[in-house]
Amino acid sequence: MPTTLHYRPELINKLISTERLNSYRLVFQPANDVELMGVYLWNAHVCSALYPLISAVEISLRNAIDHALTRDLGTFWWSSTQLRYRSYRAGAASPRAVQIVNDNFVAAARKYIADTRKRYQVKGHIRPTHAGVLAKTDFSTWECLLDAEFMGRNLIWPRHLSSVFSGRWPTQQAGSLLAQAKENVATLRDFRNRLFHHEPAWKRYGVQAEVDALAHLHEKLSKAENLLRLIHPESLSWLEINGLLQNAYRACNAAEIRRFQHLARVHPIGSLNVLAESVARCHEHNCVVAAHLVGDPASGFLIVPR
Structure with missing residues (x-):
């Protein structure tokens, strides 16, 4: 039984820390340590339920962009000679979004080489592969590629926008769609970082009660769902058919909090x-x-x- 466990001092004070649990106590108002640890475990449950959804967003977006640009610009389309941008001036520094894209691909290539050397004990020259570099890219790469710097005549947007986002557009304006997509990707990337670093998934400014926490989670779920539907409806259908979307929504529910707090009937x-x-x-x-x-x-x- 949960009431037979010794929550203090080892479990709460030493292994988790009272400081980390303070935000849970303030928002969810648990009546005792059983309920406090229950909501802490519920957060871990939520993170695991949301992981497949956020991963699907990143992978679907990455591959949709890569597929469109590879057909047009070639295998290593991210090279500086291929990937042009709007404010280019000879000798001038690149805008921040462009620099992040360039730096991320350089870092991805280096990581691919280092990992290959370590895994296969290769000592000679290693030529990075397209798939190998792509797999090592950071999520921020795809957010920055949606920047307005890449929107214009003879640039990747809007030329490839309908190929990358083949679902139903919420607007007919290419610039507006690109801006909306980038904003949603930025939001989900920040959210993903919180999940992956074992932070409270529900936490943000303005969340003061359980109802606020659940509303925040549902907002993020809705953004992920809409973005997947925009990239390709089949991406979302795949998650639905396998129950992963329903699992995410079920986890972000007050009934699940009560279950982890041992308060459910x-x-x-x-x-x-x-x-x-x-x-x-x-x-x-x-x-x-x-x-x-x-x-x-x-x-x-x-x-x-x-």
Whole structure:
């Protein structure tokens, strides 16, 4: 039972730290240490549920851009001789977005070479491959490639915009679409960094209560969903068919917080009819149902929708 654990001093004070848990306490107002640690574990659960969705955004965007530009500019389209930008002036410094793209590809090539040497014990010259460099790029590369510096006559945008974003456009203006896409990518990239660095996924300025935290998470989910649909509807359908989108929305729910806090109702299952009703409720409301067999509380199990 969770109440039999010794939360203090080792678990909370030393292994996690009271400072890290203060934000959980202020926002979610747990009544005791069981509820406090429950919401902490719920955050880890949310991060794991959101990971496939954010990864799908990054990979889909990266490959859509690469596919379009490779066909037009060649295998190493990111070289300075191929990738032109609007404010280019001979001898002048590159704008920040352009410099980030250039630096990221240089760093990706170096990382590919270093990793290849280490993995395969190669000592001679290593020529970076297209796929190898692409796989090592940072998410910021694709955000910066959506910058207005690359929008103009004979530049990559708007020429390839419909190839990269083949879903239904929310606007008919190419410049407006590019700006919206970049803003959403920037938001999701910052959000991804928070997830990957074990920070509270729900935390931002203005989040003062549980309802604010859940609204913030749903906002990020909506942006990821819309961006995937814009890149290609099939990207989103793939996640939906496999239950990953539903899993993300289910995790970002107050009922899941209560479950991790051991406050959720546990349903006794005494017949196949009761089991069938619980399964139907689980699918109808996209929720996890905690249950146990009648007469055997120790036989606890979860009913989770697919």
